[in-house]
Amino acid sequence: MQAAARLIEAHVHRTPVLTSATLDRQFGSSVFFKYESFQKVGAFKARGAVNAVLSLEDGDASRGVIAHSSGNHGAAVAYAAGIRGIGCMVVMPAGSSAVKIDAIRGYGAETMLVDRSLLSESTHARAAETGATFIHPYEHLDVIAGQGTAAMELLEDHPNLDLLVVPIGGGGLISGSIVSAAAMAPNLTVIGAEPEQVDDAFRSLQTGIHQPPVTAPLSIADGLLAGLGEKAFDILSAAQTEIVTMSEDEIVDAGLFHLQRMKTVVEPSGAVPLAALRKISGDIQGKKVGVVVTGGNTDLAWLPSRPV
Amino acid sequence: MQAAARLIEAHVHRTPVLTSATLDRQFGSSVFFKYESFQKVGAFKARGAVNAVLSLEDGDASRGVIAHSSGNHGAAVAYAAGIRGIGCMVVMPAGSSAVKIDAIRGYGAETMLVDRSLLSESTHARAAETGATFIHPYEHLDVIAGQGTAAMELLEDHPNLDLLVVPIGGGGLISGSIVSAAAMAPNLTVIGAEPEQVDDAFRSLQTGIHQPPVTAPLSIADGLLAGLGEKAFDILSAAQTEIVTMSEDEIVDAGLFHLQRMKTVVEPSGAVPLAALRKISGDIQGKKVGVVVTGGNTDLAWLPSRPV
Known part of the structure; x- marks a missing residue:
């Protein structure tokens, strides 16, 4: 992971981490959003x-x-x-x-x-x-190591995180994040966030059997439609990763929070972790929570007709 | 200015500076956006x-x-x-x-x-x-000194800026920026950006006579409707500050660039400096340009009906 970080350093942004006092009051916790929407090409990829x-x-x-x-x-x-x-x-x-x-x-x-x-x-x-x-988008160890550098930077800035929430599509980002966390913050819990509409990772971890991808998946979180990869299944199973799922409306609401309160444009996939946090808000009181906001490439077609 | 920075440090964010390789290629220059939209209360104020x-x-x-x-x-x-x-x-x-x-x-x-x-x-x-x-919004030296800390932070991060472009309403921000620049970067040129619809500062500097505020001003840049203050007139006159004006459509286009390319929500007033840069793009080649993006408090009602 350190090697990956050094190799890519000159070519990717160290993205900003933003916070919201309002959200922290609501949750009774401290949430640190790592905005990969400001990354080169607009995403952690x-x-x-x-x-x-x-x-x-x-x-x-x-x-x-x-x-x-x-x-x-x-x-x-x-x-x-x-x-x-x-x-x-x-x-x-x-x-x-x-x-x-x-x-x-x-x-x-x-x-x-x-x-x-x-x-x-x-x-x-x-x-x-x-x-x-x-170059496979996630069944590739160098890709996974690269994706893990986002969590690494966040942990360098905020070493005492209790939780880290990242979206799951093919699973490259969460796999890399788990590897980074294991090296840097062994007590950190990494939680996956996945749309209900594409919940093959959730079911795979529940059953312990790698489930096939959802057929013709439909979610506004269009970055998360891929089925969970083999490598990710192995890593998540070993880590006994908890996965939280959410509805499409919950994803839209989270996207609106980023737009209206955080003043950032995020793609629906990037809003999925905040939607997950809202579902587990009873369990995060007093905790320091990191979130990887994965990207900002969206035409905003998911906005309700009157944005705010 | 240093005293102001120390006094407020614990209570305001050191806001991120973001760049766009695409924009830099277009302009043939390096543009550094200081995003005060991520500031407490959503604005440099x-x-x-x-x-x-x-x-x-x-x-x-x-x-x-x-x-x-x-x-x-x-x-x-x-x-x-x-x-x-x-x-x-x-x-x-x-x-x-x-x-x-x-x-x-x-x-x-x-x-x-x-x-x-x-x-x-x-x-x-x-x-x-x-x-x-x-507490006057701009005819107040402590307010002016506080506003100047945004430019100060930007100059700490990027000491070799050639130009700094900031919006003009009452003139508190540009006055503070001129003071910061004089102390930290004497060769830096500070340029004001003002909507054509509210161009009293432009006319004041052109004529050398402090012009009255525009009557019933109408601009989507609703943070810039105030007339230029006395203190700002004095400071800008002494500094012989150049002011660039732009149309409402040019402001909307700049706001869309922030939304679509920079993945940030900015209020129209905050988009005014980019609109100004586009008007003087022939003069900024090879230069390092700082921009203060003043805030992000907007209902996005200025968006064209189909955002992107």
Whole structure:
């Protein structure tokens, strides 16, 4: 984790930590929001992608990298490849917005649009053709280590946290956070936050059996639709991680709190941990709580029609 | 200024400074945004009010403080009085929103609603009755010194700025910024940013004659409607401060940039400096530019109907 932090340091922001006296009064606790919405490419994904791409051996790097993504991971890998000065292809689902495609091309990457059901297959076929290295969004130890640097920075600033709450999609961020916490703050409890609509991680941890991804998942937390990865399942199971789930309305309410009270734009996935905190507010009194707010890339279409 | 900084330090945030690689590429310069939207009460006004209230002699303080405000200054004085544990009355224009009134009461202050035309008169009458000390929003040297601490922090973090752009309403912030700059960075140029709709400061500096406030001013930058103060006129005249004006649409566009690209919610007044930078973009190439983003208290009613 320290190695990852050193490797990516020059290329990612040390993001600010913000607090709310109002929220702290409501909860009777101290909450520290680590805002990865202010990260390069607008999300923590820059950390893992930069670490993975900069960790490649020169021979592999020379053949470029490839990723598939409908969201932040694609932009992050494109950004990372630009830093290393190597080729990058991002395979995206047909129908991706022009804004997203342009953002990825803006980092110098090529894009390829395919039917959503063919994302993985097309990516691997292309990688076999070109020799490019596939950068998985979470089943990748260098990606996980990079994501863990967000929690590391938060723990450097606030070493006495009792709890750390992070969202769960594929599980890269929470896996990295658990590893950071184990090294830096062994008494810290890491809690996962997951939308009810995509609760495969919750059910996997409940049953002890890795559950399949939710079919055709639908949540406004569009960064959390992936099924829990194998590596994350192993790490979370070993850590006996508690997972809190919440409704779509609870996610919107939390997003509005960030917008109205914290003056920050966060994507719904980034609001999920605050929604989780509200569900367990009886258990956090007197505690110091860290939260990773994962990103800020949203068109705000989830806002109620009159924002405030 | 150093004394003000020490006095208020425990009660205000050292706000984060954020940058945008995209904007820097567009301008060919390095822009550092000091986000006072993340300040206590959501605006830089906390700095001046805390400095003024904590600077009162005990005898004066014991009779409480009074302010009139339709916006951030009222909340700031209420917040400051709460810190000192003294009484506070905020005189507000009838029709102020319940959100604003509740915020001020939430800090423990009393509120009094009067017709907008009677704000000043009612405040002074009440002060005469109660012996409370009137805290002017900008014609007050302790307030000016407090506001100057925002520029001071920015210059501590980035000592080599060439330019600093701040909005002008009554002129407290720019006056304090000029004083900070004179002490810390004598080669720094401070530029004022003012909406075309409320351009009395621009005309005052152009003509060398202190112009009267604009009658019934109308701008979405509702924090900048006050006429330029006497003290500010003197300071800006002595410093030969350049003032840049911009249209309402240009302010909205700048506000959208903060929302969409910087992932921050800023009030229109806080977006005015970026709008100014865009007007002088030909003159800032290769330069390091600081910007004070003054606050984040907005209902976002200025957003185009479809935000992004």
